[in-house]
Amino acid sequence: MSSELSAERRVVVSADRATVVDVVSRRLLDKLTRLTNEKERVHLALTGGGAGIGVLAGVADHPARDQVDWSRVHFWWSDERFVPQQDAERNDLQARAALLDVLDVPEENIHSIASTDSGLSAEEAAERYSEELARFADDTSGLRWPSFDVCLLGVGPDAHIASLFPDRDEIRVSDSGAVAVHDSPKPPPTRVTLTRPVINASQRVWLVLTGAEKASALGLALAGASYLSVPAAGAKGRRSTLFFVDVDAAAEVPEELIDPD
Structure with a gap:
C-alpha cells in the first residue's frame, strides 16, 4: 500500500540537508496544487527552524509555485x-519573509499566534489561538479544531516537536488546542504551542x-518509545506520517521503514 494512503510511518532518505529541503518543497507544492484543485479550504501548519523555513523558501523559488490556488x-x-511581533525569532516573521509575503493570499488566511506586544499573556495568547x-x-x-491537510514539524535532538518537550506537562495536555510554555529547555523561554491532539488530527504529518x-x-x-519522553514518537497523521531525513539522521532507521520511492 502506498505510504500516502496508509497511516504507517515511512522514512524518506535524501543525501543531505539541501536535498531534503528540496524534496519536501517539491512534495508540498505538488500536494497543495492537488488539494486546492479539490477543496475550497486547505489547512497547512508551518514550522520554524532552519529546515522548516528552508522548505518555505524553496516553495517561494520554485517555478510551480503559482500552480497553487493560494487563496484557498x-x-x-x-x-x-x-516575543515581540518584529523580533527576528518569530516563526511568523521568518515565514512571511521566506514565502508568505510573495504569495497572493488573503491576510485573513494567515493565522498567527499573538506576540508579547499584543497586550496578552502567554496563557491568553494560547487561549486566543485555541479560539x-x-x-x-x-x-x-467531531474535532474542536481543523484537521490540517499537512502539518510540517521539525524534530530536535531531544526529540521535541513544536514546543512539546520531553517529560513536561505540555505534552500531556489534551483538553485545549494550544498551551503556553514557560522555562522552555530551548530559548526563548516562553512559547505557545499546539497540543498533541491537534497535531494528530492532521491528515498528513511530515517531520523534517x-x-x-x-x-x-x-x-x-x-x-x-513513549511520546511523553520522546514527543516525536507521538506525532501521527491520520492518513500518513512521513519522516524526511538525510543520510546522517537515518543512521538508526530499519531498512523496512525506508520509503523506496
Whole structure:
C-alpha cells in the first residue's frame, strides 16, 4: 500500500540537508496544487527552524509555485516564540519573509499566534489561538479544531516537536488546542504551542530532520518509545506520517521503514 494512503510511518532518505529541503518543497507544492484543485479550504501548519523555513523558501523559488490556488490555503503555526511581533525569532516573521509575503493570499488566511506586544499573556495568547482553531473546527470528524491537510514539524535532538518537550506537562495536555510554555529547555523561554491532539488530527504529518545529532531521536521515535519522553514518537497523521531525513539522521532507521520511492 502506498505510504500516502496508509497511516504507517515511512522514512524518506535524501543525501543531505539541501536535498531534503528540496524534496519536501517539491512534495508540498505538488500536494497543495492537488488539494486546492479539490477543496475550497486547505489547512497547512508551518514550522520554524532552519529546515522548516528552508522548505518555505524553496516553495517561494520554485517555478510551480503559482500552480497553487493560494487563496484557498490557510496557514497556521505548530508553535511560536512568545516575543515581540518584529523580533527576528518569530516563526511568523521568518515565514512571511521566506514565502508568505510573495504569495497572493488573503491576510485573513494567515493565522498567527499573538506576540508579547499584543497586550496578552502567554496563557491568553494560547487561549486566543485555541479560539481561532475552534472557528475552523472539523465538524465532520467531531474535532474542536481543523484537521490540517499537512502539518510540517521539525524534530530536535531531544526529540521535541513544536514546543512539546520531553517529560513536561505540555505534552500531556489534551483538553485545549494550544498551551503556553514557560522555562522552555530551548530559548526563548516562553512559547505557545499546539497540543498533541491537534497535531494528530492532521491528515498528513511530515517531520523534517537532518544531521547526525538527530539520529538517536529518529531511532527512538520509530522504535515506539513513549511520546511523553520522546514527543516525536507521538506525532501521527491520520492518513500518513512521513519522516524526511538525510543520510546522517537515518543512521538508526530499519531498512523496512525506508520509503523506496
